[in-house]
Amino acid sequence: MQALPFAFLAIVFYLGAGSWQGLALLRRVPQRPLLVRGIGLLAVISHAVVVFASLGDLDTLNLDISASASLISWLVALLLLAVSFAKPVLSAAAGLFPLAAVTILLVVGLPASGHREGLTPGIAVHILTSILAFSLFAIAAMQAMLLAGQNRALRHHHTRGIVQSLPPLTTMERLLFELIWAGMLLLTASLASGMIFLDNIFAQHLVHKTVLSIAAWIIFALLLAGHHILGWRGAKAVRWTLGGCALLLLAYFGSKFALEVVLNRP
Structure with missing residues (x-):
């Protein structure tokens, strides 16, 4: 996959932001919402490259299980960051960001099904x-x-x-x-x-x-x-x-x- 470097960056950023938020929940480190949002945004941007590379052409999408999981986890992370500016939902990043990293591993590690959906x-x-x-x-x-x-x-x-x-x-x-x-x-x-x-x-x-x-x-x-x-x-x-x-x-x-x-x- 040509987007492999972006996949690696997204995984590192997701795990970094999620780990900090998890430690902040346990009061091991101070709350740093700007830091979590900033690193999370870098993860979402890198993840977007992986998502669009795995989906393929917009008129015939690859929606197999790994590509779908990656797409959904990207939207979850994007929505979480957007909503966090208005609502106190950023704590959920402690669990959702690492899950997004796992879906990136799946889409990189599993072969595509070859089936494409007409849109x-x-x-x-x-x-x-x-x-x-x-x-x-x-x-x-x-x-x-x-x-x-x-x-x-x-x-x-x-x-x-x-x-x-x-x-x-x-x-x-x-x-x-x-x-x-x-x-x-x-x-x-x-x-x-x-x-x-x-x-x-x-x-x-x-x-x-x-x-x-x-x-x-x-x-x-x-x-x-x-x-x-x-x-x-x-x-x-x-x-x-x-x-x-x-x-x-x-x-x-x-x-x-x-x-x-x-x-x-x-």
Whole structure:
């Protein structure tokens, strides 16, 4: 791959920024949001070269499992940096940046499937809304895990370490539901565009992805309704969020793994 030097740089930058943020959460080093954003931005720029090299031509994209994972992790990192200027989400970089580095290793180390997707405007809308929804829910999943750690520490009266590094519990919960609302809007758009622009969204090679995505949509809808009507929060909100995100992970990467790796089909 011609983008190999950029892949190496992106991995180093992601691990550097993620490690600093992780150590800052544990209060081993001081909080340096400008440093994390700066190194993270260098990682995202380097990663962009890898992404576009792996995708190929815009009219026929390579969307195999490794290229898709790299694309999504790049969007997650890009969204995380952008949102961090308005919302306190930068703590999620401690987990999400190293994951992005892993996806770069995959796209560099695994051979491309050779299958390329023809891209019409309608299909492009469906793909874009799908990966943006997944990216937002990935950030929400990391936010939920941080919230779970914060809840557990407070229940055991541990007021040092991660509790001192994170925003107040109410702010963390509010941010989690804001991410879920944004992700739900995009997931709804993804499902709607799939029904409109795909020939048969319940075709044999799509049915598992469709069913799991709809199940995730229902879980998130019930969570938002439960939060608004019944005041669901805390551990219950975390469990429902992680459950919905797990279904989306299976919907996208589980189906790709089964088709491309197990069945050896594009």
